[in-house]
Amino acid sequence: MFRRSLRWRVAVGASFLLAAAGIVLVTPELVIAAMAPIGYVAYSALTSAPVVADTLSITRTVSETQPSPGGVVDVRLTIENNGDQPIPKLRLVDGVPADLSVVDGSPRAALSLRAGESVSIEYRLRARYGEFTFDPVTVRTQSLSAGSVYTTTIEAAGPETVTATLDPADSPQGQGGGSTSGEMLIEQGNDGLEFFGIRGYEPTDPVHRVNWRRYAKDGELTTIDYRNREVSDVLVVIDARESAGVARNQHSPTGTELSVYVANEIVTSTRNYRTPIGVAALGVDGFDDNDGIAWVVPGTGREELTRLRSLLDAAAATVRPDADSGRATVPAESMLTLFDQLRPGTHVVFLSPVLDEHAVETVRRFRSAGYTVSMCTPDVTARSNPGAQVTATRRDLSLAELRQLGVPIIDWQPDDPLAESLRQALRSTNAAMGET
C-alpha cells in the first residue's frame, strides 16, 4: 500500500514563515531563502518508494519448533533482495506471535539492501504452553526523501508455528534410561567399598572397620567409613497452583510454565545419568487419584518417562484460560500419601515462583519428613507498580526465610539463560564455602 507522508508539510510552513519574515522586515534574502524548503518539497515529490512485494524473499528458521513450555526458541530471519534495484530504506518487523515475548535480540530492523544482497537478523523467544503461529512479516520501504512510503506484508518461508507442550504424543522421546544404578550418590558414610572418611570410634562399630594402623601409631581408636552405595532418588516438585500462574506481563510465561521448563531440563539431564527421577505437581487435579497434587514416583524406565512428560504437560496446561484453576493449598493427607511412596534419602528439587506462604510451607513439610530440599525459583515479579513491588518484597522475605532454613536457592531471572543462572549460583556457593 502506497502512502504519501505528510512530513514535508513542515517545509511548506517554513517557507511561508521565511517569506512572511522577509516581507515584514523588507529583506529580499529571506524571501529568496523561502524557496529553499520548496526545493526539498520538490525532492520529496520526485522520489518514490520501491515496491518490494515480488522482489523480497524472507526465510524464517527456528531452533526448535517443539520447545518445552518456558523454554527459549532462537529465530533467524533472512531477507534477500532478489530484484535488480537496491532497496535503500527497508524497515521490517517479524510477526512474532502476540502471546510470546522476545527475550533477546529484536525482530525489528532497518536495512539497506543492494541488488542480490541478503541480510539476517536473529532474536530469541520465550515459549509458552500451547501452539503459536507467526504472522507475516510487515515490510515498509521509503523513498530517499522519506516522503513516499510503501507498506506490505510478506509471508516468510519456513516454519509457521511453535508448539510448546510436553505431551508424549507430540514430543520426541528422550533417552529411556536403564536399570543400572545412577551416579547421584548420597553423601553418607557407612558400609561400602569407596573410602569416605575417618571418625572417632563408637562401641557399636564392627571390629573390621577399626583403623588399626592409627591405633598402632597413636594409640587412638578410630573407625573408617566407606561411601554408602545407595543411589539418591530425585523428586522434582512443581508449583502449578493458581498462585504460581502469574507472569510479568501478558506476553511472558507464567511461573508455572517456567517451573515446568526447569523441571523438563532437570528430568532430561538427570536421566542422562540414569538417576531415578520423579515429578510431583502441586495444584494438578485429575491426573491420578490424589487430591490437589499429582505425582510420578522416581524411576528410570521408559514408562516412567512417558508418565513424567504427561505430568509435566498437565502441569503446564494449568495456565490455559479454559483450565480449572488449581487449588490454593495441597491437603496434608495427599502429601502424606506421597511421602509414603518416596524412598528415604530422596532429594527434593522444589520449583516455585514463591508468591505465597504455601510455597514456604511445602518446603517445611518435605524437610520435616526428612527429605533434603533445594530450590529453583523463577522471578516473575515485575516491580512496575506499588502492588507488584509489595509482592516482590514479600517474595524476597520468603526466600530469606527459606535460606535461613538452610535451603539452597537459585533465584532465576527468566531474562537470563537458565544455565548461566545455575553457573552463577554454583560460583556464589563455592565462594561462600571458600569464605567459611
Place this chain on the structure above:
Amino acid sequence: MSLSLSDTTLGRLLVPLLSDTAYVPTRSAITATVIALGAVLAGSIAIGATGGAAVGIVLGTLLAGAIAAVDHDRLRGPLVGGGVLLATTATVLGLPAYLSSVGEQASAMILLAGVLITYGLASFRIDAVGNGAVSRAIAWVVRVGILLVPVTLVTAIVFLDVQQLIADPRFVGVFGGLLAPRSGSEGVLGLSVLLLLTLVSLWLIAAVVPPEDVFDQPFRDRYHTLVATSVRLATLLFGGGALAVIVAYVLSSELEVASGPIEPLLDAVVTSAVGRGLLLRLLLVAVVVTVLLRLLRAAGPSLVYGRPAWLPSGLLITAILVAVGLAGANPLIEMLAAFDTAPAGRLVDIAALLGAPTVAMGLVVLGVLTVGAALFTLPALAGLGLLPTYTAGPRLVLGGLLLTSIAMAVGDAPAVLVFATVVAAIIVWDVGEYGAELTADIGTTPARRDGELLHAGGSLFVGIAVVTLLVGVQRLLTSVEITDDVVLTVIGVGVITVIVVAVLLRE
C-alpha cells in the same frame, strides 16, 4: 573491569531522564547536532553575536535538563531541576527583552535561537518535551507559586502599616471605626467589635483544623486538649477583653463608679494604635490560615497527609525564594524609586503601605507564575499539532535555525550564509525527524539500523543544490537594475507560485 553506564554515578543520574519515545538514533543525532551547532555559531560570528549564541546554547541545555529532572524523583531532581528551571526560564525571558531594549535585537534573536536549538537537540535523547514532561514541570512551578502566595499574604499582614491604612481615605469609611484609636464610646465600641471579630476568626481556625480522629491515640488526646485549651484561652482573652472594656466604660463613664482609676487605663487601651494594629494583624492571619486549612481539607487527605512527591522540593525552593525576596526587598525598592516611571512609582507606594518585603515577594510570585505561563507555550503548541510528541525536538531545532537565519538577514550577513542556514535548518529537521520516526517504527534497540547516513547524505546533496540555485537566483535579481520594492514583489510572487506548484505536484 569495564563498567556499564548504569553502574556509574553519572549513569544513575542520567538514565531516568532518558527518553524512549522521542529517541533519535546516534548517527542521526550526531549529524543533526554538528550541523545545527555549526550553523548557529557561524551565523552568530557573521553578525557579531557570538556571546548571545553561547549564552543561548548554555541556557537551552540547562532548560532541557531542568525540565527532565523536575519530575525525576522526590527531592534531588525537583530541587536541582526546579531551581535551575526557574532561574533559566526567567533568564530566557528577561535577557532577550533586555537586549532588545538596548538595541541588540540580533543578539536577542540569536540567544533565543540558541535556546531553541539546544533545547531541541537535548530532546533527542532526554525527556524534555513531549510525554507530559513540560506539563509536569509547569505543575511543579505552579505549586511553588501556590506555596508562595500565602507566604506573601502573611508578609503583607506582618508589614502592614496600620496608621497609613487608617490615613488612607479609601479605607476610613469602611474600617475607620474599628481601626482608628479614638477615645469615648465610639472608640470603645470599635475596639470591642475588633476584639470580637478577632475571636470569631480564631474560632474559625478551630472549626477547620483537622479532626482529632486523624491522629493516633497517644497524640489524639493531647491534640484535643490543645485545641480545647486554645479555644478557651482565646475566648477568655478576646471575648472577655471585649466584655471588660464595655463594662469598664459603662462603670466609669455612665455610672461613674471608680472612674478615677478606670478611665485613664481604659483610655490608654482604647486609644492604643499598637494594640489595634496587633489585633488587625491577628485577625487577618487567622482569616488567611482559615482559608488555607479549608483549601487543604478540600484538596483531600491524600494531599494533606500523603506527603506528595513535589512537596519537599517545593517547600525548599519556596524557602529559598522567600529568603531571596526578603533579602533583596530594600535594594529592589531603592532601585524602583530611582526609576521615574508610573509602574515603579506605584510599586513604591505599595511598599510604603505593605512593606518592601511584600512588594519583593509579590514580584517573586509574579515571576514564578510568569515562568509557568511561558512554559505553557510548549504544551499549547503541542495541542495545536505544531510540536508532536515524537518529533518536537527536530521541530524546535528547525524553529531555532530559521530564527538564526532571520537574525542573520536582519544583521546584514552575507546572503549565501543566510541560504546555507535555512538549508541547514531543513537538513537538521529532516535528519532528526527521520531518526525519531525510525525509532517509532523499529524501537530503540532494533536488530539493525541501516540507512541513517544515506538519508542524511541525500538531504545534504539536495541542500547543496538548493543553495547553489538560490545564490544564482539572488545574483540574477541583484544584477538587474530595479528598485527594492519591485524585487520584493517579483520574488514574493515567484515564491508563492513555486509553493503552490509544489503543493499541487505533491497532491
